[in-house]
Amino acid sequence: MDINAYIESGILELYVAGALSEKENKDVHALMQQHPEILQEVLNIEAAIVKLTASASPSDTKHILDRIKQTLGFGGKNDSKIISIAKPKYNWLTYTGWAASIILAAGLFWAMNQNKQLKYEVQTAKTQQSILEMQIADARNNLEEAHTLISVLRDENITEVPLAGQGDFANTYAKVYWDKNTQRIFLDAQGLPDPPEGKVYQVWSLKLSPLTPTSLGTIDSFTTDENKIFEIENLNESEAFGITLEPAGGSETPTMEQLYTLGVVG
Structure with a gap:
């Protein structure tokens, strides 16, 4: 089994997102127990999601700025240092695809709710129309009965x-x-x-x-x-x-x- 290919397939991101079937979840769980690399990748994905969630929330950014300065060597001194930028380990393209799938699922859920609400409104309108038609029919019948009764009461032969x-x-x-x-x-x-x-x-x-x-x-x-x-x-x-x-x-x-x-x- 090509572990790297499996990791880069995006299935682990879907596993963390809870978007897999029950059988697929069992398969991933079994591979996590067999291959430490897969287990570590799942942990990395979960950690990345936590970071993304935290970054989306408003907070005091002063300590973040201080940490960036310290990392870049601007700790208040004039000395400079060469920064080594390593290639990120995470496959952010895969994470983007995972996020898109979550957004798509949310969009589908919203569309289903809208469709259900529309059907309910249409059914309610039909019911109200039926009630109105019955009321009109009853009014017509009552009017005809009233005319009949008036004619009876006015008839000298009654x-x-x-x-x-x-x-x-x-x-x-x-x-x-x-x-x-x-x-x-x-x-x-x-x-x-x-x-x-x-x-x-x-x-x-x-x-x-x-x-x-x-x-x-x-x-x-x-x-x-x-x-x-x-x-x-x-x-x-x-x-x-x-x-x-x-x-x-x-x-x-x-x-x-x-x-x-x-x-x-x-």
Whole structure:
């Protein structure tokens, strides 16, 4: 093995910088134990890095200047001496390459962080755009619903049916707007409290003689609907409307003990 060629290859600088793979680190460590020259070179590199680091920090330079003067023979006397300048042992070109590799790695790390930050900002912008689009769509739907409700309330052919509170729920109320032409009702349930967990309100169309209830469905979105106005299909010849509190999923027949509101078609 050519020790000098190995030392000049630059791999020892990468070893000191921690830029080698785990296998390469093991190989260098093994050669350091076998060849004192390689071990000494590693020590020299580490010492050089320490010197470079120290020189990059601000400090009192007076003692450095005094040392330079003493080395050059300017110790305050007029005598002169011939200075012998020896060729430096360290391969500074290799150190420069090592430093460049560190700078390149730092640059790549910065670029990766910038790219990650850009992706995050793009994703955040997309999310905000999606939320805005949903808000616009909801606003349009609410506006259409408002226009529909206004047209219903102004229609002379609409039948209004007040639903009064019953029994223990006398303080509750609701109102049905029945559009017989389109076979639908608009239920204003603002006078009902939020149902307990596991319970839902169920709307009933009633025939009075004999008493025959027909379910118009459950109001599953009661707690999340701010306006508490619900459009419900009604294909029946209703004589009254009622609202009961039922288990989630609804019931086949109304639970009369939980009859909240009831109103007869006038």
